[in-house]
Amino acid sequence: MLCKYCHQxxxxxxxxxxxxxxxxxxxxxxxxxxxxxxxxxTINKTNNSGIEKKYTFTDEIVKKQDNEPIVYKxxxxxxxxxxxxxxxx
Numbered sequence: 001m002l003c004k005y006c007h008q009x010x011x012x013x014x015x016x017x018x019x020x021x022x023x024x025x026x027x028x029x030x031x032x033x034x035x036x037x038x039x040x041x042t043i044n045k046t047n048n049s050g051i052e053k054k055y056t057f058t059d060e061i062v063k064k065q066d067n068e069p070i071v072y073k074x075x076x077x078x079x080x081x082x083x084x085x086x087x088x089x
Contacts, residue, residue: 003016005018005019005030006018006019013030014030014033016028016030021034023036024036
């Protein structure tokens with residue numbers, strides 16, 4: 001017997017005492033043996049939007065400020081970078 005999670009020879013991964021469940025975030029059982037798995041799926045299905053919680057994002061898109069100068073990168077721009085060190089960029 002060899003646990004694929006903690007690599008101990010005393011148990012298999014299904015009985016690992018140190019494994020972390022991805023569904024309920026509790027220690028002691030893998031996600032495929034989680035008893036709360038069914039409850040999490042029913043909560044997601046009752047969501048009014050019909051989209052699972054993991055696909056909803058709340059971060060707003062930050063637009064670039066208008067007062068920043070636009071740098072057009074052409075051959076001359078890259079030739080000027082030739083003599084500079086990486087730390088100076």
